[in-house]
Every structure is written in structure tokens, then in C-alpha cells.
Amino acid sequence: xxxxxxxxxxxxxxxxxxxxxxxxxxxxxxxxxxxxxxxxxxxxxxxxxxxxxxxxxxxxxxxxxxxxxxxxxxxxxxxxxxxxxxxxxxxxxxxxxxxxxxxxxxxxxxxxxxxxxxxxxxxxxxxxxxxxxxxxxxxx
Amino acid sequence: xxxxxxxxxxxxxxxxxxxxxxxxxxxxxxxxxxxxxxxxxxxxxxxxxxxxxxxxxxxxxxxxxxxxxxxxxxxxxxxxxxxxxxxxxxxxxxxxxxxxxxxxxxxxxxxxxxxxxxxxxxxxxxxxxxxxxxxxxxxxxxxxxxxxxxxxxxxxxxxxxxxxxxxxxxxxxxxxxxxxxxxxxxxxxxxxxxxxxxxxxxxxxxxxxxxxxxxxxxxxxxxxxxxxxxxxxxxxxxxxxxxxxxxxxxxxxxxxxxxxxxxxxxxxxxxxxxxxxxxxxxxxxxxxxxxxxxxxxxxxxxxxxxxxxxxxxxxxxxxxxxxxxxxxxxxxxxxxxxxxxxxxxxxxxxxxxxxxxxxxxxxxxxxxxxxxxxxxxxxxxxxxxxxxxxxxxxxxxxxxxxxxxxxxxxxxxxxxxxxxxxxxxxxxxxxxxxxxxxxxxxxxxxxxxxxxxxxxxxxxxxxxxxxxxxxxxxxxxxxxxxxxxxxxxxxxxxxxxxxxxxxxxxxxxxxxxxxxxxxxxxxxxxxxxxxxxxxxxxxxxxxxxxxxxxxxxxxxxxxxxxxxxxxxxxxxxxxxxxxxxxxxxxxxxxxxxxxxxxxxxxxxxxxxxxxxxxxxxxxxxxxxx
Numbered sequence: 001x002x003x004x005x006x007x008x009x010x011x012x013x014x015x016x017x018x019x020x021x022x023x024x025x026x027x028x029x030x031x032x033x034x035x036x037x038x039x040x041x042x043x044x045x046x047x048x049x050x051x052x053x054x055x056x057x058x059x060x061x062x063x064x065x066x067x068x069x070x071x072x073x074x075x076x077x078x079x080x081x082x083x084x085x086x087x088x089x090x091x092x093x094x095x096x097x098x099x100x101x102x103x104x105x106x107x108x109x110x111x112x113x114x115x116x117x118x119x120x121x122x123x124x125x126x127x128x129x130x131x132x133x134x135x136x137x138x139x140x
Numbered sequence: 141x142x143x144x145x146x147x148x149x150x151x152x153x154x155x156x157x158x159x160x161x162x163x164x165x166x167x168x169x170x171x172x173x174x175x176x177x178x179x180x181x182x183x184x185x186x187x188x189x190x191x192x193x194x195x196x197x198x199x200x201x202x203x204x205x206x207x208x209x210x211x212x213x214x215x216x217x218x219x220x221x222x223x224x225x226x227x228x229x230x231x232x233x234x235x236x237x238x239x240x241x242x243x244x245x246x247x248x249x250x251x252x253x254x255x256x257x258x259x260x261x262x263x264x265x266x267x268x269x270x271x272x273x274x275x276x277x278x279x280x281x282x283x284x285x286x287x288x289x290x291x292x293x294x295x296x297x298x299x300x301x302x303x304x305x306x307x308x309x310x311x312x313x314x315x316x317x318x319x320x321x322x323x324x325x326x327x328x329x330x331x332x333x334x335x336x337x338x339x340x341x342x343x344x345x346x347x348x349x350x351x352x353x354x355x356x357x358x359x360x361x362x363x364x365x366x367x368x369x370x371x372x373x374x375x376x377x378x379x380x381x382x383x384x385x386x387x388x389x390x391x392x393x394x395x396x397x398x399x400x401x402x403x404x405x406x407x408x409x410x411x412x413x414x415x416x417x418x419x420x421x422x423x424x425x426x427x428x429x430x431x432x433x434x435x436x437x438x439x440x441x442x443x444x445x446x447x448x449x450x451x452x453x454x455x456x457x458x459x460x461x462x463x464x465x466x467x468x469x470x471x472x473x474x475x476x477x478x479x480x481x482x483x484x485x486x487x488x489x490x491x492x493x494x495x496x497x498x499x500x501x502x503x504x505x506x507x508x509x510x511x512x513x514x515x516x517x518x519x520x521x522x523x524x525x526x527x528x529x530x531x532x533x534x535x536x537x538x539x540x541x542x543x544x545x546x547x548x549x550x551x552x553x554x555x556x557x558x559x560x561x562x563x564x565x566x567x568x569x570x571x572x573x574x575x576x577x578x579x580x581x582x583x584x585x586x587x588x589x590x591x592x593x594x595x596x597x598x599x600x601x602x603x604x605x606x607x608x609x610x611x612x613x614x615x616x617x618x619x620x621x622x623x624x625x626x627x628x629x630x631x632x633x634x635x636x637x638x639x640x641x642x643x644x645x646x647x648x649x650x651x652x653x654x655x656x657x658x659x660x661x662x663x664x665x666x667x668x669x670x671x672x673x674x675x676x677x678x679x680x681x682x683x684x685x686x687x688x689x690x691x692x693x694x695x696x697x698x699x700x701x702x703x704x705x706x707x708x709x710x711x712x713x714x715x716x717x718x719x720x721x722x723x724x725x726x727x728x729x730x731x732x733x734x735x736x737x738x739x740x741x742x743x744x745x746x747x748x749x750x751x752x753x754x755x756x757x758x759x760x761x762x763x764x765x
Contacts, residue, residue, distance in 0.1 A: 018295070081263070096262060096268065097257070097317060098293045099269070099270070129249055132265040135265045136213070136265075
């Protein structure tokens with residue numbers, strides 16, 4: 001049991017070790033909705049504060065880094081794989097090659113009535129860009 | 141004002157400050173360019189560092205990319221090929237390389253194609269958001285490799301981007317991330333260290349500059365009279381060796397009868413007069429000349445030989461003399477005229493020291509004073525008379541100065557009361573008496589030096605011989621001289637055996653003298669008026685002084701037994717003194733008849749050949765009876 005707890009504690013830490021929290025917070029704070037968005041951070045090891053309005057899970061508009069599925073809420077997951085699999089997630093934040101990867105799916109944002117400032121356009125992918133087959137078709 | 145003068149007179153500091161400002165500006169410019177410089181330097185070094193990897197990867201990529209087969213299609217569709225290619229690329233991995241992967245680009249977005257990383261392996265077609273999109277785009281468009289410093293990604297030092305070009309188009313990018321290595325660490329440290337060192341160096345230069353200016357300014361303040369900006373004696377003493385006197389004609393100037401100004405109008409007004417005189421002199425001088433306030437009213441003029449010939453010098457000094465002579469000094473609503481005497485040495489080139497030069501100028505100055513003042517005299521080595529004064533100076537400053545002692549005895553029982561110390565100068569076998577030298581020294585700083593020497597000589601005698609009591613002669617000018625008063629104050633423990641005899645002169649300021657007498661009496665000194673009746677003294681002035689003894693002048697005493705007027709005068713003085721508790725001393729007593737008359741007047745003490753001549757200390761009765 002202890003091992004499981006240790007693994008459960010260390011793994012998220014390892015996954016997010018080196019994550020550029022400032023960059024994450026700044027990007028999330030630029031997601032616009034009909035009202036001021038509130039966030040629930042399921043991973044307490046990532047200290048998202050300051051610009052973001054953090055609330056409880058029940059009142060949050062967007063749930064961050066949760067391993068569970070929240071059908072009624074927009075979620076931001078912690079891996080590219082989860083982003084592809086979980087159509088309810090609007091984006092993913094994770095580390096790859098030492099770099100903080102922040103990805104949002106345009107169609108999913110639109111469906112939730114959310115948008116992101118144009119200056120973050122490099123972080124926005126289209127749904128088809130998550131699909132390998134579609135990508136292969138686009139290859140020269 | 142002093143500071144402005146300082147910088148005006150020391151232009152070198154202007155230049156130093158300007159130089160420092162330029163240096164500071166250069167530093168700021170350099171500092172501004174330091175970051176680009178650092179990047180450039182890093183790029184050069186990084187290109188050097190990646191050269192080996194660059195060459196090898198070029199070869200690998202060449203083998204991987206085939207002209208007729210789409211690189212992207214073949215790799216995304218053929219897992220085996222992808223595996224082979226990843227294997228090929230992974231040969232490049234080393235401890236310096238953190239990750240090595242290939243991404244392709246579609247509509248400005250990047251996706252993984254190949255990844256050599258086993259731990260943090262990216263999936264095929266997984267999106268990749270580069271931290272520096274701009275550089276990635278540049279490589280795609282430019283088709284040229286690029287190395288950039290990794291500022292955003294922790295643990296990475298730099299990244300090499302190599303375009304994979306097929307059919308003239310960039311189809312993918314090979315990304316090689318380098319870990320933080322010694323090269324970049326060293327580069328970071330060295331550039332930062334360089335800037336810190338530069339700051340430190342500039343701070344040190346500034347502190348050093350400030351120290352030099354501050355020190356020089358302090359010296360300047362010490363060396364200069366703040367009101368006239370002329371050099372003072374301290375400057376000369378401290379720069380004796382540095383002043384190249386051979387480049388100058390040297391003149392010593394002295395305001396005639398200046399003591400009278402001081403005595404009559406006070407020192408404050410005296411100082412104002414000195415400032416006015418300095419300004420008159422300075423007006424005529426060039427920048428290359430030097431004006432030094434040698435002592436209170438004595439000035440040393442160093443006139444640059446480069447600026448004037450002898451004829452022009454003579455004219456200049458005469459002009460100065462005439463300027464001062466014509467000037468009217470307004471002192472307390474009184475119009476006062478002054479004159480100045482000068483002594484000049486033209487041929488300074490043959491002299492060994494500045495002291496010798498001043499000595500000779502002073503000898504010439506003496507000549508001016510001796511010949512009626514308000515004159516400029518030039519030192520002429522052929523005249524032995526002028527050298528006499530020089531010799532006199534040497535004698536005063538050497539051990540040739542001695543005192544002879546004449547006893548002052550009770551007229552009643554002839555017991556010794558004290559000795560009067562009488563100045564003598566032993567010049568070989570000759571003994572020089574004070575009346576031969578004092579007129580020559582009048583109004584000169586040598587006179588004060590002489591008095592100091594006499595006091596010191598007798599203080600030493602009193603310390604040596606505890607039974608001895610001595611009286612010394614001081615002029616009224618000596619009594620108002622702070623240096624003399626200070627010596628007497630320092631030796632107040634001898635006050636009960638050291639009596640002060642005051643010599644009269646015509647410029648005596650009774651108020652000041654009385655003030656000094658009061659000070660001396662507080663120390664315990666007894667005061668005696670010497671040679672009373674010889675000159676300008678009168679009973680009215682006498683009443684103003686708190687004296688203990690009055691010595692009647694010998695010229696009256698020696699006439700007492702055959703001149704009725706002398707007889708009456710002495711009798712009147714004696715009566716007056718008796719009524720005012722002043723003891724009377726008679727001098728020049730040469731016979732018993734005189735003693736008898738004096739005793740009848742109530743005169744208590746006497747001196748003269750009748751009792752004893754003045755003798756050297758060695759010949760005195762050591763019991764002092």
C-alpha cells in the first residue's frame with residue numbers, strides 16, 4: 001500500500017517536474033468564456049495561483065489534471081494521449097523533451113464557448129491534427 | 141568658492157573627470173552590448189562545439205533521405221524504416237546530448253516523426269510545441285541549420301536545428317538538444333565575471349580618483365589662504381624640495397611697519413590689509429608666477445624667468461611697490477597708507493637650495509629696510525655688509541647665542557635678589573652686544589626667533605640650577621606674540637624664578653600688553669618695566685599696567701648725584717612706586733654715593749658695576765648669594 005501511495009505521489013511529481021508554472025498560469029488565464037472562468041486544480045503539486053480563479057470541483061468551470069472523467073465540465077488533461085482519447089478535454093498540459101507543452105483543441109474550445117487569445121495560436125491545434133491518418137494524408 | 145578655485149587652478153582634475161565620464165559612457169555602451177556580445181561569442185563557440193555532430197548528422201541524414209521516396213511518408217508508414225532511422229540517429233547520442241528527434245511541419249504546427257529517446261519517447265505524429273517558434277520557422281524557411289541558446293528550457297544549454305531538405309524543400313527538422321555543459325557554464329561565468337570586474341574596476345577607479353582629488357583638495361585648503369588663494373608657509377615647507385627655484389627670480393617682500401597696523405587697529409583689520417596687499421601684488425603677476433604668504437606680512441614672490449627678463453622684473457617689482465604706496469587702505473573709517481620693502485635675488489641658478497635663495501633675498505630685504513624702506517633692493521654678493529645679516533641669522537640659529545648674568549642686589553644688605561640675563565653672541569673671540577644686532581633685526585621674524593632662543597636658553601639654565609632666579613628682557617611686541625606667550629605658559633612651573641622685564645618701544649599698545657601681563661601673572665610670573673624714563677613712557681600709562689617691579693633707566697641713575705633734575709625724577713618715581721606697591725630697581729650703579737641716595741628714596745634693589753659686571757654662567761658664585 002505504501003509503495004502505491006509513494007508511486008502515486010512521485011509519479012505526478014516526476015511528470016510535472018520542470019513544468020513552467022508561470023507559462024501555464026498565464027496561458028490558462030487567457031481562456032475566455034461567457035463569464036469569468038473558475039478552475040479546479042486536481043494536482044496540488046502544481047501551484048497554480050495568482051491570475052487564476054481557483055475554486056472547488058463542484059463550482060469550477062474547468063478541471064485541471066484530474067485522472068477522472070468529468071462529463072459536465074471542461075477538462076485539461078496531463079498527457080497528449082489523454083487529450084486524444086478524452087473528447088471532453090479541451091486541452092493538455094505536460095512535459096515533453098524538457099519543454100512545457102500546452103495544447104488546446106480549437107473545435108473543443110468552440111463547443112464549450114471558450115476561446116484563447118490569438119497570441120497563443122501556436123498552442124491551438126485542430127481536431128484533425130490529433131488524428132495520425134489525417135496527418136499522413138497531409139504529408140508531402 | 142574654494143572648490144571652484146581649486147578646480148580652476150587644477151585643470152588636470154577637469155580632464156580626469158571628463159576622462160572618467162568617457163570611461164563610464166564606454167562602459168555603459170559596452171554593458172548595453174554585452175548580451176549580444178555574449179550571444180555572438182556563444183554562437184561561435186557553439187558552432188565549434190557542434191561541428192563534429194553536425195558533420196556526422198549531415199552524413200546520416202544524407203543516407204536517410206532519398207530523392208525518389210517521400211521521407212515523411214516512408215517514415216510514417218514504415219515502422220521498420222522508422223526504427224532503423226531512429227537507431228541510426230541514436231548513434232549520435234552522447235552525454236552532452238539530452239534528446240535527438242525529428243519533427244515535421246504541417247500548417248505551422250510541428251509533429252514528431254522520429255525520436256531516439258527511449259525514456260521520454262514521443263509517439264509518431266504527436267504534436268510538438270516548440271518553445272521558440274520563430275527560430276524553428278526560420279530554419280524551415282531558410283533551410284539552414286541554426287544553433288540557439290536555450291533560455292526557456294531548464295537543463296538545456298543549446299539546441300541545434302538542422303533542416304531535412306528533400307527536393308529543395310524543408311520537410312522536417314532534426315532537433316538536437318544539448319545538456320548544460322561546461323562550455324556554456326564557463327561562457328556564462330566569464331562574461332558575467334567580465335562585466336562584474338568592469339564594474340568593480342570602475343568603482344575602484346572612481347574611489348581612487350575621489351581619494352586623490354579629496355586629498356589634493358584638503359592639501360590645497362591647507363596650502364592656501366582661502367580669502368586670497370595664495371600659497372602659505374605650510375605649502376613652502378612641504379614643497380621645499382619640489383619647488384624648482386632656479387626657474388624663478390625670488391623676491392621677499394615685507395609690509396613696512398605692519399605691526400603698528402596690528403597694534404593700532406587689531407589683528408582682524410591687519411588681516412584685511414594683508415588681503416588687500418596680496419590682491420594688489422597678485423594683479424601684477426602671471427599664472428606661472430607664485431605668490432607665497434611667507435609669514436604674516438612677509439611674502440615670497442617667485443617670478444618665472446620664462447615670462448620676464450631682468451629689466452621687466454625690475455619694472456614689475458617697482459610697479460608693485462608703487463601700487464602699494466599709492467593705495468589707500470580704509471580701516472575703520474581711517475585712510476591709511478602703506479609701503480612695502482622688497483629684497484630680490486636674481487641669480488637663483490647658482491644657489492644650492494631654496495633656503496639659500498630666501499636667505500639672500502632676505503639680506504637684500506634688510507638692505508631695503510635699512511635704507512629707509514619703501515624700496516626694492518637686489519642682492520649683491522660683492523657687498524660684505526649684506527652678508528653680515530646672513531651671518532647674524534646663522535649665529536642666532538647656532539649655539540653662539542649665550543646669556544651673561546648681572547646680579548640685582550638688595551641695596552640694604554647687598555644680598556642677591558636675581559640675575560638679569562643679558563644677551564651676547566660669541567663670534568670667535570669677539571663678543572657681540574645686543575645693541576649692535578637688535579636694531580638690525582627690528583621688525584623681522586628673526587627678532588622673534590631670537591627671543592624664543594633666549595627664553596629657551598634661560599629655561600634650560602633654571603631647570604639645571606634650581607637655586608637661580610633670572611629676569612629676561614622681552615619687547616612689548618614679544619609680549620603680544622602668541623608663540624612667545626605659549627612658551628612661557630608651557631614653562632609656568634618656573635614662573636616663581638623667571639621674571640619678565642618689558643622693554644619699552646614707541647609703538648607699545650598698552651591695552652594688549654596689559655592683557656598679556658594679566659595672563660602671565662595668572663601663571664605666576666612677576667613683571668618688571670625695564671629702562672623706565674628712557675623713552676616714551678609716562679606715569680599715566682604706567683598706572684594701566686599691573687607690574688611688580690620698575691627699573692629706572694641707567695641714563696638717569698648715573699646722573700643722580702650731580703644733576704638735580706635726575707635726582708627729582710628718581711625721587712618722584714620712587715615715591716610713586718612706593719604708594720602703588722611697586723618695587724624699584726636702579727641700574728648703572730657705579731659707586732656707594734649713588735647707593736646711598738637711592739636708599740634714601742626707598743629704592744630697594746640695584747645693579748651695576750658697583751656690584752658686579754655681567755658674567756658668563758660658569759663664572760657665577762654657584763651659591764648665588
